[in-house]
Amino acid sequence: MSEHDPGEQRRRQQQTEFAESVTGTIQPSPDRRAEYVELDTMGSPRSSDGSANKRQLSVEQTLDDSATAVEDTASNQHIKIEYDAGGFSLKKLLRFVGPGLLVSQALLDPGNIESDISQADTSGYKLLWLLLLAHILCIFVQSLAARLGVVTGRHLAQHIRQQYPRPLAIVFWLLTELAIIGADIQEVIGTATALHILTGIPIWAGVVITAVDSFLFLYVQRLGVRVTELVFGLMVTTLAVCFWVEMVLIKPDAREVIKGMVIPRIPQGSAVQAVGIVGCVLMPHNLFLHSALVGSRKLDRREETREGAIREAMRYFRIETAVSLVYAYLINMAVVVVFCKAFELMRAEGVAYVASLAEGANVLSHVLGNGSKY
Numbered sequence: 001m002s003e004h005d006p007g008e009q010r011r012r013q014q015q016t017e018f019a020e021s022v023t024g025t026i027q028p029s030p031d032r033r034a035e036y037v038e039l040d041t042m043g044s045p046r047s048s049d050g051s052a053n054k055r056q057l058s059v060e061q062t063l064d065d066s067a068t069a070v071e072d073t074a075s076n077q078h079i080k081i082e083y084d085a086g087g088f089s090l091k092k093l094l095r096f097v098g099p100g101l102l103v104s105q106a107l108l109d110p111g112n113i114e115s116d117i118s119q120a121d122t123s124g125y126k127l128l129w130l131l132l133l134a135h136i137l138c139i140f141v142q143s144l145a146a147r148l149g150v151v152t153g154r155h156l157a158q159h160i161r162q163q164y165p166r167p168l169a170i171v172f173w174l175l176t177e178l179a180i181i182g183a184d185i186q187e188v189i190g191t192a193t194a195l196h197i198l199t200g201i202p203i204w205a206g207v208v209i210t211a212v213d214s215f216l217f218l219y220v221q222r223l224g225v226r227v228t229e230l231v232f233g234l235m236v237t238t239l240a241v242c243f244w245v246e247m248v249l250i251k252p253d254a255r256e257v258i259k260g261m262v263i264p265r266i267p268q269g270s271a272v273q274a275v276g277i278v279g280c281v282l283m284p285h286n287l288f289l290h291s292a293l294v295g296s297r298k299l300d301r302r303e304e305t306r307e308g309a310i311r312e313a314m315r316y317f318r319i320e321t322a323v324s325l326v327y328a329y330l331i332n333m334a335v336v337v338v339f340c341k342a343f344e345l346m347r348a349e350g351v352a353y354v355a356s357l358a359e360g361a362n363v364l365s366h367v368l369g370n371g372s373k374y
Contacts, residue, residue, distance in 0.1 A: 099294050100325065107283075121339070122267075124260070125336070128257065176285070192205075
């Protein structure tokens, strides 16, 4: 048969599409499914034992399995939300819990812990009010990012690509990538420092391990959105329990803590630290993250329910965002309070210390015992 024969070209095209559909590359339509079955039996003489029929059933089963696998993978990455015109429901709120919790993780990274330790050393409890104000502003800003994703169905990066010319959008993308790389450097160094403190391995080895475990978290993401949210939620909760227990054990001055939270003041020489507090809480990359994370909740966007579903989602996302970021504030506050009291005790004893993330474990070990650094 000629290579340019129309029938042969169509047959080869069908074979290619059939192979792609089996591997999950494309999703075949019902009409194509029938053609693929016909293709598989084309030219094969029907034997007395019905082998052609068996082969046809095998092809159909393969297509069904492929389609099911694609649907299952997609369903793992999204949570379907049915619209309910009724009032507030705690059970339904739990279906929206997750995006804000993942965003709060960014407020508890090594850079934030370093800022908290520095704040405790330079200004004591006196900037707790600014830490609180920054988190309140963060709730407002992140709620706007969530609103953008819910109302439009697109995240911030997609809007930038749509609204700006391609060359300018590429410039914005490069600037954003540089900002993310800058933010990730502190994450990698911070994790390597933690591994060095806990296990004694060199910093360079900790950097390699941190780079490798990034792929582990990418794999966790493939297990589904709920699994990802659960893993990060457990990590945030572990951090919260550790510092809250240490705060109780170290017995800070409650009066000074409350004064620091409600009386606005910036001690002399703490202006740079104050700017750092705001910068560690209000982070641009969280706007991209939050506007994308809310897309994991699939709303009922039919014409008759679209407006109600969006309003309902925004109400629940505002609550979830506020609770998650208040949670993050309480953890950051505990870090400041613990180290502030620890530094006070060490100064009273005349013991020298270094206010840094790398030496933070030694400070806690001196005040609370060796087990505290873990």
